[in-house]
Amino acid sequence: MTEKRRTRSxxxxxxxxxxxxxxxxxxxxxxxxxxxxxxxxxxVTSVVKETLPTGEVFYWxxxxxxxxxxxxxxxxxxDCDDFREVxxxxxxxxxxxxx
Numbered sequence: 223m224t225e226k227r228r229t230r231s232x233x234x235x236x237x238x239x240x241x242x243x244x245x246x247x248x249x250x251x252x253x254x255x256x257x258x259x260x261x262x263x264x265x266v267t268s269v270v271k272e273t274l275p276t277g278e279v280f281y282w283x284x285x286x287x288x289x290x291x292x293x294x295x296x297x298x299x300x301d302c303d304d305f306r307e308v309x310x311x312x313x314x315x316x317x318x319x320x321x
C-alpha cells in the first residue's frame with residue numbers, strides 16, 4: 223500500500239515565502255537543487271520549511287521551472303504543481319581525532 227502524502231498550495235507557499243507571512247506564520251527555502259536540463263533554463267526543486275503560529279513545522283517539496291532570463295518562473299506565475307509534504311532526514315557526522 224502506498225502512503226499518500228499531503229500537499230500544500232504552491233501559491234500559498236509563494237505568498238508566505240516571498241510576500242511575507244506574519245511574524246508567527248513563516249516559510250523559508252531550506253534546500254534547493256538546480257537541474258539545467260531544461261533547454262530554456264532550469265528545473266528547480268526546493269524544500270520549504272513552514273512554521274505555523276502553533277509552533278508546528280512542516281516541510282514541503284516542489285519542482286518548478288525558471289527561464290534563463292528570469293522572465294518565466296512557474297512557481298511565481300502560479301503554473302506549477304502543489305508542493306508535497308516531505309520529512310527531514312537526520313544526518314550524524316562523526317569526527318574521529320587521531321593523536
